Amino acid sequence: xxxPEQLEALLGQAVYELPQAEKEQQLGSxxxxxxxxxxxxxxxxxxxxxxxxxxxxxxxxLPYLAVRLFKLLDLKSVADDEVxxxxxxxxxxxxxxxxxYLDAVTSRWQSKTLVKILQQFLxxxxxxxxxxxxxxxxxxxxxxxxxxxxxxxxxxxxxxxxYALNADMSPNWAAIDAFCAQHQHEKVLIFGFTxxxxxxxxxxxxxxxxxxxxxQGHLFHSGGWKKLxxxxxxxxxxxxxxEASTGIQQVTNFYGMAEQVGTVFMECSHGYLHAxxxxxxxxxxxxxxxxxxxxxQGLIQVLSALPFSYPGFSLLTEDLGTVHxxxxxxxxxxxxxxxxxxxxxxVELRGCSDTAAAAV
Ligand SMILES: [Zn+2]
Numbered sequence: 545x546x547x548p549e550q551l552e553a554l555l556g557q558a559v560y561e562l563p564q565a566e567k568e569q570q571l572g573s574x575x576x577x578x579x580x581x582x583x584x585x586x587x588x589x590x591x592x593x594x595x596x597x598x599x600x601x602x603x604x605x606l607p608y609l610a611v612r613l614f615k616l617l618d619l620k621s622v623a624d625d626e627v628x629x630x631x632x633x634x635x636x637x638x639x640x641x642x643x644x645y646l647d648a649v650t651s652r653w654q655s656k657t658l659v660k661i662l663q664q665f666l667x668x669x670x671x672x673x674x675x676x677x678x679x680x681x682x683x684x685x686x687x688x689x690x691x692x693x694x695x696x697x698x699x700x701x702x703x704x705x706x707y708a709l710n711a712d713m714s715p716n717w718a719a720i721d722a723f724c725a726q727h728q729h730e731k732v733l734i735f736g737f738t739x740x741x742x743x744x745x746x747x748x749x750x751x752x753x754x755x756x757x758x759x760q761g762h763l764f765h766s767g768g769w770k771k772l773x774x775x776x777x778x779x780x781x782x783x784x785x786x787e788a789s790t791g792i793q794q795v796t797n798f799y800g801m802a803e804q805v806g807t808v809f810m811e812c813s814h815g816y817l818h819a820x821x822x823x824x825x826x827x828x829x830x831x832x833x834x835x836x837x838x839x840x841q842g843l844i845q846v847l848s849a850l851p852f853s854y855p856g857f858s859l860l861t862e863d864l865g866t867v868h869x870x871x872x873x874x875x876x877x878x879x880x881x882x883x884x885x886x887x888x889x890x891v892e893l894r895g896c897s898d899t900a901a902a903a904v
Contacts (some may be wrong), residue, residue, distance in 0.1 A: 547577045549651075551849055555656060557821045560877035564870045567879055571824060572603045574849045576859055576864065579606060581856035585621035589855040603833045607877050608858040609846050614642035614803055622647045622853045631693055631802065644803055647853035654806025654850055658697055661808055661820050665796060666701055666762065672727045673702025674720070674761075676736025676745045677863055678709045691737065693805065698735045708736075713744045717754075724853050732880045734792065737767035742777060742785070746888045749789040762794040766808070768863075770887055779815065799884055803856045807848040809882075816881035823848045825882055827867055828860065841866045841885060862888050 545553070553745055554570055562570070564819065567664045579597060582589040593607045613619065628648050632641040646654075680692040699705055706723040708718045723732075736745065741763070763786060772782070783795045799817050800808040809817040809825070819825055826835055827842030836842035844865040864885045874879040 546752060547581065547852070550574045550577065551822075554822055554849060555653075555660065557818045560818055560879065562821045563878045567821065567824065568603055571756060571822065571847070571849060572601075572606075573849060575603060575606055576601065578849070578852065578857040580856070581852065582621050586619060586855050588617050588619055588757075592772050595731075599861055603824060603847060606847070606858050608860045609855060611642070611801065611803055611859045611861050612853075614856070618814065620641060620644075620645040620854050626844075627853070631805065642679050642803055644805070644856065645854045646805075650850060653852070655697075655700070655886065656807065657806045657822055657850060659700070661810060662698070662764075663703055665764075665849070668734065670701060670703045671731050671733040671762075672704040672705050672706075672707055672723070673704075673733045673735065674723050674758075675740045676734065677701070678707045678711050678713065679707045693802075694737070694766070695735065697805065698733075702733050702735075708739075709744055713740075715748045717743065719754060724758060726732045727858065728757060729760070731762070732758055734758070734761050734763040736763075736765055738765045738769060738782070738797070739767060739771045742772055742782060744876075746785045747874065750757075750785075755789050757791040759791045759793065761790065761792040762796065762798050763790075763792050764798060765799045766800060768887075773886060778796040781837065801859065801861060802845060803859055804846055804848045804851060806850050807846070811882070812875040812877060813862070816868060816873055816875070816880065816883060818873070818877045819879050820882050821879075822850065825865065825880060827882070828867055830888070833860075836867070838867050838869060843888065844882075846883065864888060 551574060554574060559576065563578065576597060576599065583593060595893055597606070622645070626647045627645045628651055629646050631644040631646060639657060656877045677691060677695060692750055694817040696889050706719050708716060708720050775883040778798060786792050786795055798808045808825045809819055811817055826847070827840065828845055829842055842862055843856065844861045844863045845856050863883050864887070866885065867882045870880050871878050
């Protein structure tokens with residue numbers, strides 16, 4: 545089977561029912577095909593990894609790129625005239641954003657995969673949607689690109705899209721109150737980036753002594769805990785705070801990289817993140833990069849079957865995580881389940897990026 549046929553077959557599988565051993569086979573052979581494709585089509589990639597891989601190589605034996613390389617190099621595996629859009633990741637002030645080149649095919653697969661994953665949680669019906677952000681027209685620069693891409697990805701699951709924040713990040717009470725009055729008794733979708741939901745929504749409600757009531761709301765949030773950790777807000781505190789101020793009981797965190805749009809690792813009711821059929825994670829020892837056993841913290845490597853137009857199918861992130869088990873989460877989903885503990889401390893981060901830069 546060709547790569548597109550294999551990918552279609554994998555996308556046709558139930559999202560969370562593939563046991564790990566079978567995933568190693570199916571996803572593994574797809575990733576090997578992607579490795580060969582990028583070797584042929586991306587100069588920089590083939591310079592980093594000139595050697596052919598054995599067809600018997602397991603997933604842990606596949607090469608990976610430091611995610612930082614997308615900030616340093618223009619990595620693409622399709623001709624310039626096939627590039628549909630270039631996504632740039634957030635990057636705080638002074639940092640170079642990563643540049644991700646998408647063609648029509650990769651872009652379509654990203655949307656299809658995201659739809660399949662989210663339907664597991666939301667069903668097929670579009671729900672009224674409250675977005676904890678300001679309208680894209682008020683954003684600028686890199687923030688516009690990364691944030692609006694994230695919002696657009698989820699917006700296709702919603703209707704009556706309502707933006708909860710003004711341009712200055714203050715709550716738009718008129719919009720929020722109108723949304724709540726209209727949809728209080730229905731299922732609604734709420735989406736925002738973790739920090740923004742906490743800082744500009746939950747805390748704003750608390751500070752003003754206000755509350756809203758969306759008992760059938762389902763909040764999805766992503767984007768990392770770094771800023772919240774400094775305020776000692778963990779997942780449990782976050783959920784309690786959200787419920788106390790908004791009545792929302794269903795809160796789902798998810799993990800994903802701007803460099804692998806469409807590939808999201810959703811949190812289950814037991815608090816673990818799950819890899820869908822089209823993706824996987826491997827934790828690597830911070831010092832020698834060997835694969836960590838279950839239960840041991842390591843650097844998160846994310847593997848995804850989707851990146852065809854850029855060599856992002858296997859990335860070593862700068863996040864720390866732990867795999868807690870395989871095929872036996874109490875929620876019933878198969879495959880690996882894991883948690884994310886945050887970013888590498890800065891001093892080690894520099895070490896890693898030096899290594900990545902030296903490898904080029
Ligand atoms: Zn689970």
